[in-house]
Amino acid sequence: MSVYADQLKASITKYCAKIGTDPLLVQGAGGNVSWKDKDTLWVKASGTWLADAMEKDIFVPVDLQHLRLALGSGNFAVTPMVLGESALKPSIETLLHALMAHRVVVHLHAIEALAYLVRSGWQTDFQSRLDASIRWTSVGYKKPGADLAEAVSLALQGASGANVIFLQNHGVVVGGEDIAEVEQVLNDMTVALNTPPIYHPDKLSSLVPVSYEGKALYYPITDSDIHQLATKIDLFNRLESGWALYPDHVVFLGAHPHTYNDMEALDRALCNIDETPQLIFIKGVGAFTKQDFSSAKNAQLRCYYDVLVRQNQEHVIQTLTPQQIGELLNWDAEQYRMGLAK
Ligand SMILES: [Zn+2]
Known part of the structure; x- marks a missing residue:
């Protein structure tokens, strides 16, 4: 890896560990992060936790060229080809990362967005709340995997320059040149969509098994x-x-x-x-x-x-x-x- 790629990996790993402990951004093994290095897509492995990024190898390299060729010809059921010896499987949502042209891609089930994405009429709220720095497009609910990849591919064709895709009843995908860019978009989005919880913790009588x-x-x-x-x-x-x-x-x-x-x-x-x-x-x-x-x-x-x-x-x-x-x-x-x- 080049020095730049090393630095990119280090900044991504650090960021993953950070957001991995924020339950409003990442829940357990949910969410995934990737970066592209020439013809390789490094993507979080299925079942691993972003929170573990500093302690464990949670990324798996897959052949980006192979994925792009398949996706370009309309094959959304393509199985990513793992490069090297990794025993881990790439994330179920790997295709979303390959479809985004950005170097760094982050897919999260971010609560502030998800709280809207499960409602009717969320698009109208997003149009009024999100400013122009968030160039977004969206897809209706699709099963993760081939169906979702096909819908996202279609949405991106009609929205060149989009850096955010909202997935109804699911989450958000954010792309950027580096972590700083992605982090900025995510922060702006979270602030714009912030909803105070309707309940606050209250004292409970102690419960017994x-x-x-x-x-x-x-x-x-x-x-x-x-x-x-x-x-x-x-x-x-x-x-x-x-x-x-x-x-x-x-x-x-x-x-x-x-x-x-x-x-x-x-x-x-x-x-x-x-x-x-x-x-x-x-x-x-x-x-x-x-x-x-x-x-x-x-x-x-x-x-x-x-x-x-x-x-x-x-x-x-x-x-x-x-x-x-x-x-x-x-x-x-x-x-x-x-x-x-x-
Ligand atoms: Zn997801």
């Missing part, structure tokens, strides 16, 4: 804000009516929430099912998980909370359809990513 057949089965979530999803009635109603909002939420937390009106309802339900859910919400009480609920799932749950507390009563939420949910849950690449989840 939920026992079943004499043994503790569910433990209260340690992030105490999350209990508001069960204790605030409008959040609980949103949870029941608007669960499936974006791909990672469904992939990590399932197609629907497990909600119970009270402890008795939970007891009755537990008697009647073979496989008890990992995450449950008890109305007016709180949110509980089994002990093996992973950090990746906890991060997704926090993401969902952060999106919901930015909605007011008037906002109309657009959920994924049962068909879109099915496409996400039966997808091999996602199952590989879930296998790596820690």
Whole structure:
């Protein structure tokens, strides 16, 4: 690698580690970053965490020329070719990075944008709130992978010079010449779209584990804000009516929430099912998980909370359809990513 490429890699690695610890920008293994060095696209590997960028090798080199040729001929189902010996698989969203002409590309499920992107009519808000430095285009919801890549390719053809693509019910892609440029755009966007949460942490009575057949089965979530999803009635109603909002939420937390009106309802339900859910919400009480609920799932749950507390009563939420949910849950690449989840 040239000195410039080395410096670029160092600045990107540092930036990834920084944003990786900001739950309003990155949640668990979500989000990915890439840079282009001649004919190589270095992209975050599937299942790895941006937060680990300084400690681990999270990037995998793929053949950029090969991807561009395939995408140019309309082959959006192309499998990226990994260069060298890496045992890691490139991100599911690698094609988005290849489609952007920019040297550095960052794709995030950034909360301040996502809180809008799950609503009807978000485009009108973005037109009034974002200034000219953000040259954006957008695509409707598409399953990540080939479908999303095709939609993004089409959107970019009609928007030369775009440095931001908003993905409905999903997130944002930002391109720039270097990290400083990307960071500036992301900061401007976050400030312009900032929505104060409608609830603030409040004091909860201390929750105890939920026992079943004499043994503790569910433990209260340690992030105490999350209990508001069960204790605030409008959040609980949103949870029941608007669960499936974006791909990672469904992939990590399932197609629907497990909600119970009270402890008795939970007891009755537990008697009647073979496989008890990992995450449950008890109305007016709180949110509980089994002990093996992973950090990746906890991060997704926090993401969902952060999106919901930015909605007011008037906002109309657009959920994924049962068909879109099915496409996400039966997808091999996602199952590989879930296998790596820690
Ligand atoms: Zn994504």
